[in-house]
Amino acid sequence: MSQPVMVAGTIPPPETVLDSKWTYLDNVRRHPGPFTDEDFAETHEFMLSRQEDMKILGAGGLGCEILKNLALSGFKNIHVIDMDTIDVSNLNRQFLFRKSDVGKSKAEVAARFVEKRVKGVSITPHNCKIQDKDEDFYMQFGLVICGLDSIEARRWINSTLVNMVDETDPDSLKPLIDGGTEGFKGQARVIFPSLTSCIECQLDMHAPRAAVPLCTLATIPRQPEHCIEWAHIIAWEQEKPFPKLDNDDPEHITWLFQKALARAQQFNITGVTYSLTQGVVKNIIPAIASTNAIIAASCCNEAFKIATASNPYLGTEDNYMMYSGNDSIYTYTFKHEKKPDCPVCGQLARELEVDPNITLEEFIDSLATRAEAQLKQPSIRGDKTLYMRSPASLEEATRPNLVKKMGELVGNGDEIGVTDPSLGTVNFKYKLTYTRGYVGGAAKENGNAS
Template sequence: MKDLSSIEPILNNIGSFNEVPTEYNSNDAYESLTNSQILVIGSGGLGCEILKNLALTGFKNIHVIDMDTIDLSNLNRQFLFRQNDIGKSKAEVAANFILNTINDPQLNITPHFKKIQDMNLEFYRSFQVVISGLDSIEARRWINSILFSLAQQEDLIIPLIDGGTEGFRGQSRVILPTFTSCFECSLDLLSAKTTYPVCTLANTPRLPEHCIEWASQMEWQKQFPGKKFDADDPDQVDWMYKVALERAKEFKIEGVTRSLTLGVVKNIIPAIASTNAIIAASCCNEAFKYITNTNPMLNNYMLYSGDDSIFTYTYSYTRKPNCPVCGNIAKNIAVQNWWTLQQFIHEIKSKQEIQMSNPSLSIDGSLLYMSNPPELERITKPNLSKKMRDLVGNGNEIVITDQNLPISLRFLVQFEGNYKDPEFL
């Protein structure tokens, strides 16, 4: 075993805030540290730091999963990658770099060049802790719901330690399924994606982002009707960049670059290496405390702000009783009398607390609208032009699903003038 002298004082001398001092055993702590299975989701800016920290802290069995390949823009902060790694799997390169650098025969890091949705439940059951370093809200919602389903259906509690950064700001949190609030509870805390009026994009663009959004929202569908834009395809990104640049030149707008184009279409959040290091350290400390039981874990949300001096705040984020993952009641939703089903879908897609890109709706087991498969979409499409009042009664429960998320949202419809509760979406 590699030298663990730096952490021996922590393992051998119980922390002053340990909640079970009479039950703590340093030998058990060592065994847990070296035998536990840890899953790291994402090997980008946060993931690289997390992998390094876990390996140097004494964890011996680590898996890392990431579907992305290395891009030139990653090299300024994702320190496990080099110029000749461009185009290769992030997970595989990161794992090999750590293994070759530390050179510990007992260290095992298994990379998976896949989407997290490609792995089955048996895979997730094998871990004691999951650490998320993702920049995708959809993927974080997915793993959150999977771990909660394992807890609810099998009484298997696997903590989710989630980290996120945005420039000088960051957060880490510990989610204990069925015991604490979950990721879904806090969707309204996340920064909403910037949107621009269609009339501005079409007629009076003033910013380079306007030109890129015009190319993305209007020209792509015009040139490739029915084809979904793939922001991970370099050729498609190049096309988007060239079209946006031509638009910018027409309106004498400067600042359209390929990097900015990629940032807009992928909704890339600005990242600073030092902020990543701070948040990754917090996540790994929480994993260490949980596995070794030396000190209590974070309860349950830590906010770090470094853009205006330095401010750190820790608090317990409360569970929401109407959360679709960890709650048990439906949420009220206000509906205007004149809305059609299509307008209703447009409204729910725009809400920060819902964030479903391709929703399907049903009521009492009957289909209102199915976005897929194509046959059901064709059958239910006529409902889109019908008034909500003709399809749904006041107080009825609508179930909303999305093929990209393993959850369903429940809403109680309250038409204008029939509101019974002051808290509505």
Template sequence: MSQPVMVSGKLTTPGGSAMKKGRWTYLDNVRRNPGPFVSEEFTGSEEAVTASERVKVFGAGGLGCEILKNLALSGFQDIHVIDMDTIDVSNLNRQFLFRASDVGSSKAECAARFVEKRVKGCSITPHNCKIQDKDDDFYMQFNIIICGLDSIEARRWINSTLVNLVDPENEDSLKPLIDGGTEGFKGQARVIFPTMTSCIECQLDMHAPRAAVPLCTLASIPRQPEHCIEWAHIIAWENEKPFPALDNDDPEHITWLFQKALARAKEFNISGVTYSLTQGVVKNIIPAIASTNAIIAASCCNEAFKIATQTNPCLGFEENYMMYTGDAGVYTYTFKHEKKDDCPVCGNLARDLEVDPNLTLEEFIASLAERAEAQLKKPSIRAEKTLYMQSPPSLEEQTRPNLIKKIGELVGNGDEIGVTDPSLGAVNFKYRLKFSKEYRGNAIETASAS
């Protein structure tokens, strides 16, 4: 195919007519002409290959706004976006698809409307709901999934959902997952091919849980505004129960916590408690920087474009994880994160877990929440029989007596247990229990006697 050349400000092909220079000219050059790294599946079509791809975007916040804009300007024309949040005044400094008149409205709907207005021919379907509200058939309709989420739990949920969708006899069931995340001046982008490459659960130890504040500090002498907020969140809420259940996205609930925290702060002469900080602490919101969002979103959309057009190798099989830091200069590094055989989502092996058999089941469950590779909140446990279930209430009541029993009374050394958590979808942690050596003999005798 002849290469177009620039003549008098117009693109012309030898022996052909002049082509009008427009928005998609340079993008079409990439899609039309094979480069040195194109895959064997590259067709060199003049049509907008990306237009036939249906893309799902999770999140319409700081990162999601950038992703939606980039996808539309990269030729993707059938995009869906899901976000349950509404627009707050504090969002306007970096979530550029929103205006002051949008405050209180759905993020997904406003973002879709803005991009459709600016990029003609692009269709964006908004979904103002939780990602868990959609079933498997909904996710099966997409070719590429992109996450711009600020929640580890949400990432783990969609990750396990996509892994479970994979059918070895149906190649269309494999949905590439592109995940972006930012934290201040740092960020990451990664591409996951479910069941084939390392998944989010394989990489969970890179997301350490937030350090807990000692309860004695919260209850006795707080020193920081965050301590006052955590006191309102953990102690005051539990004591007063102003609402049946805490909803972190309900302004009325956050306002109640803010007022309690502010009163606590005044009592100890602590300044700095604000509504915004209260919301950030309760929801574990990390301050966002617009330039970091832009860089990570560009990387995510670049990977989506490469997957859709085959114009270049994407992250995924060799190097699959790109990290960026901008606090001490601009630095990026790409490496391969290995797939784990004992991953609870995409692996097949159980993880060895050393445990003191004299621990009660309740103490053991509490210890699981502190494990970086698990990060569970309300775990349920099964062995050959159900040991404890958090829900439904009838089953919780039935298994509650086991909480005071010792682990050594319920299972044996070397037994496997399955651990699930309702917030993580189909994730099933498999552990092979190894009793601590100093207790192993006594525990075996106890188990034999029972």
């Protein structure tokens, strides 16, 4: 422990006077309050040491605020993951960056800036996707804080941390603090993987955005977003300028922007910009600095409370905090219940109502828009393999099933397992309940098997 300990009610000798930089923190960390446990006086020294030794991982779009707050809250060993590079549009709210930093790694620049300003803190940057790291990497941390701007990335880290839990090893349980903002609204939540409600339990709170009809995109667009979606969905497929669209590649976004701008000019539509193109393609909602600051502060406050036991944290009773700044400043907390049929942390298969007359391909397409599923590239297995996207040989063998009706492949009430490469190794379990007067059983012998 790098700092001497002062027991409440005593005066330390001169050589143990605390660094005045941490005085405001020590008032909380070292003195019992109205919400601390009865044994706080005996455990506060251990908790102080625990906080200083705890290795914290932060990731995502709230990174500047979170990184600054963690460093100023007494955490000394921090890792940060961000795959993005600094853009001019970031400078109005991501205060750790300067104009000279444009084009550089966000994680690396932010880490060096905070280390320079807060002496004694060590920050390790990782310029990559969170999906690029394995379970061994995440096992080293005591706490994970996410401020991600992607539901897909949230679901991936959530399922990874749930899968890491080993009931025989308490250290395998890594608390996950998740924060997110949408304009003037935001939320912060604390998740104890496998014990409390997880992100997948709460997925229906993040319903997929409504699709714009293709006829509108292809014939008479009315909004700049329609022009961007036309470039994204139609023009890209027609011209294939690159083998595969990468939403994080500036060259790809520039191509879409130029196509959308030309179409907008054709229909006298204004408002198509590079930033809007990036936002529509990546489904990003514009960030507001004050909202980011409030939500990041809430996330780091929860981290501090978990590390020091100085106050009750979200997750003991209420586990979800909502913030609204549209009309005034309003916050409230509630308890989001753990769902027994959660595909990630639950024990039961989640029920899906399905029309038995739709084809397997139509069912797979529907999984992207169902609020309780939201799977983009699923592979499906029942008693036999119904459709697998990889390897190529298995995809070819199961492709004929795509045109068969669901009622022919899966029985009413049967369970299927669904995997999605974007969400790690988790196997989603669904129980199919057929609608519209289904009669009879599935002709399973017609399905191709692996």
